[in-house]
Amino acid sequence: MDYCRSGKIDPDSRTATFRVEGWDSSQEKEYRVLYSSKNVFGENRIFEYSGMIRQEPLDRQLNMAAMTCQYHTGFPYTPVVRNLKLKNPDLLYFSGDQIYEQNGGYPIKREPEDVAILNYLGNGICSDGLSAT
Numbered sequence: 001m002d003y004c005r006s007g008k009i010d011p012d013s014r015t016a017t018f019r020v021e022g023w024d025s026s027q028e029k030e031y032r033v034l035y036s037s038k039n040v041f042g043e044n045r046i047f048e049y050s051g052m053i054r055q056e057p058l059d060r061q062l063n064m065a066a067m068t069c070q071y072h073t074g075f076p077y078t079p080v081v082r083n084l085k086l087k088n089p090d091l092l093y094f095s096g097d098q099i100y101e102q103n104g105g106y107p108i109k110r111e112p113e114d115v116a117i118l119n120y121l122g123n124g125i126c127s128d129g130l131s132a133t
Helices: 079-087 115-119
Strands: 027-037 044-053 063-066 091-094
Touching: 027 063
Parallel strands: 063 091
Antiparallel strands: 027 044
């Protein structure tokens, strides 16, 4: 890999943003993201996500999948994930209202705030194994 960056994970969204200067969008590029986190026993674990950033589709239409209104009766959304893999979209667009708190039969947690955030983040469609590749 040509680039190496580090960033801080936002405690509420559990995201980290970064920018790669001089990016060549005409080429596909593999990526790998590593992060460390302590488990409940205080042990540090390393997690890895990898995939492919596609080249910008300048010579064709953008193939986009729009996601909305997923409800727990379809959890874990196996048909959706299977079809997304078949369609192989360039972009996944989450327009909102795609996560319902009680998805998967998990109880709704509203407090404390850190537990409520983890409860919300655990209800997403990507928990069914849709990878970035």
